[in-house]
Amino acid sequence: MAKPAILLLGTAHLENPDNGVLLNPVTDGILSPKRQAEIIEVAKSLKKFQPTQIAVEVLKRLNKEYRSYLNGNFQLTANEIHQIGFRLAEDMKIERLHASDWNEKLGKHPRCGILGGEKRFADFC
Known part of the structure; x- marks a missing residue:
């Protein structure tokens, strides 16, 4: 019996939510025609993997x-869930x-030492 293959894809939060995450890069113009064409190409590339199940980072209304x-x-x-x-x-x-x-505290994560003094990271460290 063949072992299942798993592909994990990580992305930034494309809509730039201010939700207190440790690293929150700013993305520009996700809904612009240029970015939409790029996202469609990403989806086409992922399709080649032929996924049979998809899990996304969300808790409700999915x-x-x-x-x-x-x-x-x-x-x-x-x-990014939609896109x-x-x-x-x-x-x-x-x-x-x-x-x-994933909603756990980082505890001894190395970034907590760097960012631990900032109030917005209190929920993580």
Whole structure:
């Protein structure tokens, strides 16, 4: 029996939420035609892996929004879940996405020593 293959993709939060994450790079114009063409190319590249399941970093409303998108009743936002996850799942004809999220303290993570004095990182360190 063949072992399953797993592909993990990490991205920045494309819509630039101010949610207190340790590293929050600024992304520009995700909804611009240029960036949309680039994101479509990323999704096409990921499609070559032929995923049968997709998990994205979110806790709620995931499949309700995804079904609305499939029915033409949801416009994609700049969020990476919508831009990459929804597009790829639709292309692969995946009916349901899986929600996963990480919400633990970093504790002794090396960045906490550097950033620990900043109040916005208190929830992480």
